[in-house]
Amino acid sequence: MSNHEHEHQQPPQAIRAEALESLLIEKGLLTPDAIDEVIIRYGERVGPLNGARLVAKAWCDPVFRQQLLEDGTSAVADFNFEGGQVEKLVVVANTEQIHNVVVCTLCSCYPWAVLGLPPKWYKDPAYRSRIVREPRVLLAEMGLALAPDIEIRVWDSSAEIRYMVLPLQPGESVGEDEAQLVERVTRDSMIGVAVL
Amino acid sequence: MSNHEHEHQQPPQAIRAEALESLLIEKGLLTPDAIDEVIIRYGERVGPLNGARLVAKAWCDPVFRQQLLEDGTSAVADFNFEGGQVEKLVVVANTEQIHNVVVCTLCSCYPWAVLGLPPKWYKDPAYRSRIVREPRVLLAEMGLALAPDIEIRVWDSSAEIRYMVLPLQPGESVGEDEAQLVERVTRDSMIGVAVL
Amino acid sequence: MDGIHDLGGKHGHGHVRQESSEPAFHARWEAAVFAMVNAAAASGAFKNTDRFRHAIERIDPVAYLSHGYYGRWLGGVETLLVEAGLITTDEISRKALEHGADASDLIAARPGLVPDPQGDPPVNSMSDRSLNRPARYKPGDLVRTATVVQSGHTRLPAYARGKIGQVIDVHGGWVYPDTNAHGRGEQPQHLYTVAFTGSELFPAPIDAADDQPESSQDQNIRVCLDLFEPYLTPATSGARL
Amino acid sequence: MDGIHDLGGKHGHGHVRQESSEPAFHARWEAAVFAMVNAAAASGAFKNTDRFRHAIERIDPVAYLSHGYYGRWLGGVETLLVEAGLITTDEISRKALEHGADASDLIAARPGLVPDPQGDPPVNSMSDRSLNRPARYKPGDLVRTATVVQSGHTRLPAYARGKIGQVIDVHGGWVYPDTNAHGRGEQPQHLYTVAFTGSELFPAPIDAADDQPESSQDQNIRVCLDLFEPYLTPATSGARL
Numbered sequence: 105m106s107n108h109e110h111e112h113q114q115p116p117q118a119i120r121a122e123a124l125e126s127l128l129i130e131k132g133l134l135t136p137d138a139i140d141e142v143i144i145r146y147g148e149r150v151g152p153l154n155g156a157r158l159v160a161k162a163w164c165d166p167v168f169r170q171q172l173l174e175d176g177t178s179a180v181a182d183f184n185f186e187g188g189q190v191e192k193l194v195v196v197a198n199t200e201q202i203h204n205v206v207v208c209t210l211c212s213c214y215p216w217a218v219l220g221l222p223p224k225w226y227k228d229p230a231y232r233s234r235i236v237r238e239p240r241v242l243l244a245e246m247g248l249a250l251a252p253d254i255e256i257r258v259w260d261s262s263a264e265i266r267y268m269v270l271p272l273q274p275g276e277s278v279g280e281d282e283a284q285l286v287e288r289v290t291r292d293s294m295i296g297v298a299v300l
Numbered sequence: 301m302s303n304h305e306h307e308h309q310q311p312p313q314a315i316r317a318e319a320l321e322s323l324l325i326e327k328g329l330l331t332p333d334a335i336d337e338v339i340i341r342y343g344e345r346v347g348p349l350n351g352a353r354l355v356a357k358a359w360c361d362p363v364f365r366q367q368l369l370e371d372g373t374s375a376v377a378d379f380n381f382e383g384g385q386v387e388k389l390v391v392v393a394n395t396e397q398i399h400n401v402v403v404c405t406l407c408s409c410y411p412w413a414v415l416g417l418p419p420k421w422y423k424d425p426a427y428r429s430r431i432v433r434e435p436r437v438l439l440a441e442m443g444l445a446l447a448p449d450i451e452i453r454v455w456d457s458s459a460e461i462r463y464m465v466l467p468l469q470p471g472e473s474v475g476e477d478e479a480q481l482v483e484r485v486t487r488d489s490m491i492g493v494a495v496l
Numbered sequence: 497m498d499g500i501h502d503l504g505g506k507h508g509h510g511h512v513r514q515e516s517s518e519p520a521f522h523a524r525w526e527a528a529v530f531a532m533v534n535a536a537a538a539s540g541a542f543k544n545t546d547r548f549r550h551a552i553e554r555i556d557p558v559a560y561l562s563h564g565y566y567g568r569w570l571g572g573v574e575t576l577l578v579e580a581g582l583i584t585t586d587e588i589s590r591k592a593l594e595h596g597a598d599a600s601d602l603i604a605a606r607p608g609l610v611p612d613p614q615g616d617p618p619v620n621s622m623s624d625r626s627l628n629r630p631a632r633y634k635p636g637d638l639v640r641t642a643t644v645v646q647s648g649h650t651r652l653p654a655y656a657r658g659k660i661g662q663v664i665d666v667h668g669g670w671v672y673p674d675t676n677a678h679g680r681g682e683q684p685q686h687l688y689t690v691a692f693t694g695s696e697l698f699p700a701p702i703d704a705a706d707d708q709p710e711s712s713q714d715q716n717i718r719v720c721l722d723l724f725e726p727y728l729t730p731a732t733s734g735a736r737l
Numbered sequence: 738m739d740g741i742h743d744l745g746g747k748h749g750h751g752h753v754r755q756e757s758s759e760p761a762f763h764a765r766w767e768a769a770v771f772a773m774v775n776a777a778a779a780s781g782a783f784k785n786t787d788r789f790r791h792a793i794e795r796i797d798p799v800a801y802l803s804h805g806y807y808g809r810w811l812g813g814v815e816t817l818l819v820e821a822g823l824i825t826t827d828e829i830s831r832k833a834l835e836h837g838a839d840a841s842d843l844i845a846a847r848p849g850l851v852p853d854p855q856g857d858p859p860v861n862s863m864s865d866r867s868l869n870r871p872a873r874y875k876p877g878d879l880v881r882t883a884t885v886v887q888s889g890h891t892r893l894p895a896y897a898r899g900k901i902g903q904v905i906d907v908h909g910g911w912v913y914p915d916t917n918a919h920g921r922g923e924q925p926q927h928l929y930t931v932a933f934t935g936s937e938l939f940p941a942p943i944d945a946a947d948d949q950p951e952s953s954q955d956q957n958i959r960v961c962l963d964l965f966e967p968y969l970t971p972a973t974s975g976a977r978l
Contacts (some may be wrong), residue, residue: 115949116842117800117808121766121773124815125831127824128773133780139765146771191863192908194930209745209894211790212806220917223759228807229557229750236960237746237939238898246753255957260745262892263928263963264864264911306728311566312560314599317525319591323583324532329539334531335524342530343518387622388667390689405504405653408565419518419733423565423797425509432719433505433698436653442512451716456504458651459687459722460623460670466645497748507738508798509845557749558803562843562919603804606751644940658884658899699885 121292145186151220154185155268156289158195158218160282163273173197173270185217191216196259198299203254204269205243205296207235208261215266219294226295236260246297269296341382345415350381351464352392352485354414356478359469369393369466381413389414392455393466394495399450400465401439401492403431404457411462415490422491432456442493465492497648500557500717505655505698521533529573536573541580543617546677550649551575571604579611583706612648618671625684627669631725633688635726636662638731641690641723651675652727656719659696660734664720665689674723686725691718738889741798746896746939767807770814777814781903782821784858787918791890792816800845812845821825822850853889856920864878866925872966874929878904879972882931882964890918893968897960900937901975905961906930927966932959937975 128134158180161168172179175192193215196204208214212227225231234242239256243249251254259267273291277285277300292298324330354376358365368375372389389411392400404410408423421427430438435452439445439462455463467489473481473496488494521527533548542548552560555571563571574583577583586608593599619625633639643658651673669684676682694717762768774789793801793850796812804812817825826848834840842937860866874880884899892914910925917923935958 107943109756114837115804116802117804117811117845118840119836119838120764120815120829120833120844121770121807121811123838124773124811124818124824125766125769126836127828127832131824133823134773134776139769139809142771142775143762143765143768143774146768151761183949191865201782208894209896210742211793215914220759223756224806225753225755228753229744229747229802230753232744233747233750234753237935238955239935239958240955246755252955252957254792255959256894257932258958258960260894260897260960260962262894263908263965264931265908265928265963278906311563311567311594312597313563313570313604314523314525315595315597316574316588316592316601316603317529317566317570319595319597320532320577320583320588320593321525321528323587323591324535327583330532330535330593334527334535338530338534339521339524339527342527347520352540378529387624390665398697403504405655406501407552417520420516420522420565421512424512425503425506425561426512429506429509430512433694434714435694437719438512441671442514448714448716451718453691454717454719456653456656456719456721458653459667459673459724461667461687461722466562480547498746499749500747505739506741508740508795508847510797554749556751558799560803562799606749644942646942700885701885 114262146187146216146221150216150221152218152289152291152294154183154220155215155218155285155291156286157183157282158268159270159289159294160285162195162270163277163285166280176268180218191269192264192265193266193269195270196257196258198272198296200272201253201255202257203250203256203296203299204259204267205239206237206259206261206267206269207232209236210262213266215260215268217284218266219291222295223291243297248298269294271300273300342412342417344380346412347489348414348485348490349482350379350416351411351414351487351490352482353379354464355466355485355490356481358391358466359473359481360478365466370465375401376414388461389464390455390461391464392467394468394492396468397449397451398453399446399492399495400453400455400463400464401431401435402455402457402463403428405429405432406458409457409462411464414462414486415462418491419487439493444494465490467496470496497553497646498648498654499553500560501553502654504653515581523676528568529570533569533573536577536580536582539580540584540614541573541576543614544671544676546649546671546673547614547679548572549614549673550677553649553669554606555604556602556604556606559602563602563604567604571606574605575607575630578605578607580614581627582608613679615676615681615734619682623671624667624671625671625682627684628684629664630644631668631686631688633662633663633666633686633725633728634737635666638692638732639663639688639728640735642727642729645727646674648674650674652723655697656692656721656723657700659692660731661689661690661692661696661721662734664691667722670724672726674724674726689720690723690728691720694719706727738793738794738887738891740897741801742794743895745894762807762926768907770807770811774810774814777818777821777823780821780823781855782814782817782823784855785917786875786910787816787890787912787914788853788855788920789813790914791918794890795849796845796849797843797847802842804843804845807843810888812847813878814962815846816848819846819848822856848975854919854920856917856922860923862911865908865930866910866912866923868925872907872909872929874904874907874927874969876907879975880904880929880931880969881972881975883968887915887967889915891915894962896938897933897962897964900933902931902933902937902962903971903975904929905932908963911965913967915965915967929966929969930961931964931969932961934958935960 793813
């Protein structure tokens with residue numbers, strides 16, 4: 105029984121991934137270094153901190169804010185974020201009347217360069233199926249209750265454009281400096297499943 | 301490892317079925333007899349032999365054939381088949397120009413009283429998804445190549461009407477008596493995925 | 497509902513695997529599930545087949561595709577037994593562990609916290625009902641199917657929504673599954689057999705390459721469905737069959 | 738294609754499960770899959786992301802729903818490595834058994850016997866392409882989406898087919914996934930952001946009981962998609978936003 109349990113700690117797809125890894129290494133198509141590089145790149149250098157820096161700057165700098173909303177791609181270019189997956193970035197701003205939320209129903213497109221790799225739930229069937237059909241119900245389930253008079257705009261990333269939400273700045277944070285504000289910005293607020 | 305293999309002989313749904321069975325027996329909601337009864341009923345008394353008897357009789361008796369095609373339900377009533385699931389029976393006849401085939405895309409409706417319980421493939425996603433979209437391709441894969449000029453009629457059992465196909469009588473069988481003809485009729489020919 | 501069960505026309509489900517000399521049941525547990533479904537009906541866990549079908553539609557989608565026909569029935573009947581208060585999910589899971597189940601095994605059942613009302617028992621065990629009002633359509637009429645259906649159980653498959661077909665048979669009044677499954681009454685409706693061309697249901701792709709003819713372009717296919725009157729509106733033009 | 742991946746608006750997939758302090762990878766094998774996808778691209782197993790996305794769409798539907806994101810990537814990259822002749826299915830399965838896999842484990846990959854041609858390598862690594870022809874639509878235009886799509890890869894989800902929306906943004910020419918995924922060239926097309934009302938995409942059910950309001954009747958929802966010109970035709974009427 106303990107043997108049985110041990111074997112079940114690894115799901116079948118994990119075992120198969122390890123098998124393919126050793127095959128590709130044997131065939132010279134993969135180096136073990138490449139895996140470490142991925143872990144370091146997406147574990148350390150690419151992540152939602154990049155997006156948080158954009159948001160904090162937009163809150164502090166009206167010119168940058170306008171540039172970010174009008175042409176996100178060039179506004180972000182100077183930051184030299186790595187991570188791919190943002191050929192064209194569109195930043196959509198929440199207002200008191202409009203709440204934005206991002207999804208990719210067909211696969212799991214996500215703005216890696218500004219938000220890192222997506223959380224598991226973003227890629228799972230429940231979120232992808234429901235957020236376009238019943239966004240208000242689903243957001244409430246996820247802890248974000250929006251009044252009926254707030255318009256919800258769902259952005260389904262069906263081509264190569266990537267979306268990021270510019271959340272509303274919390275009233276109590278006005279006057280803080282950019283470094284303090286960066287700390288306040290959560291990944292979920294930039295996907296649009298939370299507010300700050 | 302052998303312990304591990306042993307445990308995997310039973311799929312999880314089988315284990316769960318056994319668990320529910322013992323619970324329902326404990327609660328007095330089920331008697332073990334009821335299971336034996338189901339096995340005997342559908343294993344021995346209800347099956348495609350019933351349909352085969354109808355087909356053979358229709359081949360021999362033009363009046364019965366006409367009655368079967370015009371009002372299958374009453375034509376079958378005299379046979380007193382058991383097995384349920386045929387509140388209204390519609391029998392569709394193959395011709396040299398038209399081939400009929402039956403499916404239930406939404407669940408797995410099937411004329412139990414005349415054909416018994418359906419084969420596993422009839423209930424599986426591959427058949428249910430493909431037979432309405434590409435019947436000629438799928439029938440060919442299943443061993444029935446139909447010329448492009450033969451019209452295929454697919455009957456998707458979406459309400460309580462149940463369908464059965466009256467296959468064409470093989471030329472070499474003309475002159476055989478009803479008992480001999482019954483032997484020739486296969487279940488698959490009455491679903492419409494084979495001819496005789 | 498737009499559920500996993502609505503398989504007609506979907507891609508990716510592979511090849512049909514036929515067996516020779518297939519038994520009525522592949523294992524005793526399959527017959528046990530059959531008997532338990534009968535027992536659940538007898539004990540009042542559900543009062544009509546529409547409700548049972550909808551319980552199956554509500555099971556876990558992965559279980560739906562991978563547990564087989566009787567595995568789907570099992571998930572459906574567990575759901576109904578739990579919703580009827582005859583048994584608890586915990587009782588089943590505890591017993592399953594005793595029988596050697598893995599704690600990580602996929603559970604098909606999806607009992608709701610607030611189940612639909614059971615509604616009245618059926619008027620009789622059959623589903624045809626006489627109706628005083630006349631049928632709106634007759635054989636030969638062209639009809640268009642609804643694009644939208646009830647949010648719960650329905651018998652209008654997704655692949656046949658928003659399509660034009662021709663009535664080829666009229667069957668009188670039948671219990672309406674869309675309400676009956678939810679305890680909202682039998683509300684009998686006229687039932688029709690409607691024939692569609694294969695190319696109406698599955699037209700040629702908008703930009704298929706010439707070297708990839710789709711089988712949907714086969715001009716010699718008809719698909720017939722049995723559809724309830726609320727699914728249909730009159731159509732003035734469309735391919736006659 | 739009408740595949741299992743096309744999840745928008747489908748019912749039955751349960752609740753969203755959020756994790757606190759979620760790591761970039763939940764296990765080393767997930768990062769290994771990521772690296773293997775990069776390696777497969779570098780070795781020529783696929784030349785563009787559209788092809789990789791379509792390989793994922795072709796994996797086993799049960800695996801699609803149950804193996805997780807990197808499990809789906811694994812199935813997709815196995816398919817492409819096998820189709821490119823760089824590795825065989827037998828080699829992978831034999832190695833998996835050595836690593837402790839069960840012979841009955843579900844295999845996600847679905848390599849085709851006759852894979853699509855690879856087509857030319859991309860003109861450049863980006864997907865936007867300048868087009869000489871003018872865009873057919875401008876912001877404010879009403880458009881109707883196609884009801885039928887390519888039999889293979891497409892980026893028009895089922896829930897947004899046959900619907901009327903309003904163009905809200907115009908993005909110039911972009912590589913067309915519907916052909917690019919199948920080695921039929923980049924065939925760049927004008928790309929638009931089109932906004933739809935929630936009730937256009939998911940109208941109220943035909944016979945919903947008054948006591949069961951569907952959230953789809955929420956009048957304050959917009960869904961925006963990025964759609965390629967071949968998916969669209971002009972619409973003359975429809976709800977302006």
